[in-house]
Amino acid sequence: MLKMNSRGAIGVMVMMAALAVGCKKNAPVAPAAPAPVPTTGENTNPGSMGRPTIVSFTVEPTTVERGQSATLKWSVTNATSVIIDHGIGSVDVSGQRTVVPADSTTYILTASSENGSTSARATVNVTVPAEAPEKAPRAKEGFEQQIGHLQDAYFDYDSNDVRSDAQTALTADAATLKQIFADFPSATIIVEGHCDERGSAEYNLGLGDRRASAAKDFLVQLGVPSDKLKTVSYGKERPVCTEATEDCYQRNRRAHFSAGQ
């Protein structure tokens, strides 16, 4: 058989084309060269002519904030298998995929066929938005320490009205108390009532009781559990100071908090 390679076949065709042009009138028509007969065996598929090629593998955008998405895009030729890591897996020879990486990630695409394999990388930078530093876990203060944060509520002479400065103090105390009872569920707190030294000791026992009750009622209205607050009147028996001054008198006219049994 005449074995012609492609170059030879083309040569013959060129020669025949030339003859055809020069001998148009009466030139005898040379018989067409026989079409090259495809040979079986290797190189029979016009497309599979080499190793896999990653035409492109990109990610856009290349920088995102945590929680935002990016898109991988790829185009591969001459591959029978295309795989992307980080859990994406097997994909078509070309395509795109949306990803939401938590942190900066490099994706690796591997294209392979019987001729070999090749890989390419695409990296997404992930930034963490500026935020307050994570709070240190709250240290649980001791019971007495927490009680020390409770502010006294002060009263006018011969009165158990919860005036506005006392309301402010007791409102803050309500929050502190709720925290105390959350940390120490079986605790009770005493609300003490006190008086200045000028009224009679006997009447002041009653007035101190009114002050303790008024403070407790205010706290209960703010959601502090009533059964965890016990009132005790000390009248004028337990002053914090003894000077005969208006300042000392006011310091004694108070509701005060202490540890329960």
Add this chain to the structure above:
Amino acid sequence: MIQRLSVPLLALLSAAFMHAQPQATIYGDIIGKGGRPKLAVTDFKGAGAAAAFMSTFNGTLFSDLQKSGLFDMASKSYYPTAQPQSPNDFHPPGGAEIAPEWSGPPVNASHLAFGYAADQGGTFVLYGYLFDLHQSTIQGAQALAKRYFETMNDDGARKGAHEFANDIIAFFGGGSLTGTKIYFVSNRGGSEEMWVMDYDGSNQHQLSHNRGINIMPAVSPDGSLVAFTSYRHGRPQIDILETAGGRLRTFLNPDASVNANPAFSPDGRFLYFASSLAGPEQIYRSTITGGGLTRISHSKAVETEPKVNPKNPNQLVFVSGRTGPEQVFMMNSDGLDVERLTDGTGEASNPCWHPDGQHILFSWTRGYAKGDWNVFLMDVASRRYDQLTHSEGRNENPVWAPDGRHLVFGSNRSGSYQIWTMLADGTALTRLTNLGQNKQPVWSK
């Protein structure tokens, strides 16, 4: 209608009273009309071993008679040199009076106490006589003639003097203080506890021992129980102790944040007290074990210090803020017929009934700054009052002695809170305590 005597007018009237003019002071009302007897007391002599103890005897006798408040004591500097020891020593000159050297000037005595002490086999034997000098015969003059047997020592001499003085006092219708006791609060041991002492401040000793706050005692009419306010369980509640021996009695307190200021009914079967059972302290009554709880007062104010009229168990005085600052009120034991006794000025507290059921002592700041307390005496029917102390420190918790002439009270006039007694006219002022701070006395028979 409320009438009030101004201080200068009161002083004038007191002076008048001293000279047997008609009384205008409330104290004069209390100790009776007719003026006080003018009493002369000789210096008794003692024979044998008794001689050594006569100084003690004479001092005690004169002091007891003077402190009783019943007498205008004739000054010894005017006495005649010759002093009788027995009725035989009298030589009536035959006029209207048996001994004008005693009943005339300068002594001007209406009565004479005299006598002597003998040593009879080692026993101090006291012979004591009381003569009414406005009589013309010795027989007619003899009011008292008594013999007393005592141990031959200072204690015996003192005891004899006390007994003779008590007999003279009883003759004039006065009660005696001998054997009476004062219960009070003292912190001398480091905590406020119940204490007790004799009427003259001797034999002070501790009754409660719970190392807590124990305040505001009240004593039963028979003197066997003292009720008070104690924090031994954490909150002010009522405790009752037996005075002889200190054993705690059971009292069922109401379930309240405050149960305080107990006071006994005149028959000793009930306790009136203040309780916060219904919110603000109100007056309640129960048995002395806490049963049969009954609410007495009905207001929205702080009310406390109920005190039952010793002559009328259906009448109480108490302290209330129902019209504003604390004031003294009166009501029936059913809570009706409430009247305010003080006029609403200043602050008033600590009422205490006189044994006669017609007068009260109390503390008041009237006329002074807040906290500047003085002792006042009021005739309840007329609302007339006298001021008995005058801002020598704070003077509070006045309580009558069983004799109805003396009172005990707390005062910081010495620089610390102490317990003092005096006659209701302000004389015979005596300090009874010294150690620690002492307050809130009550006087028991």
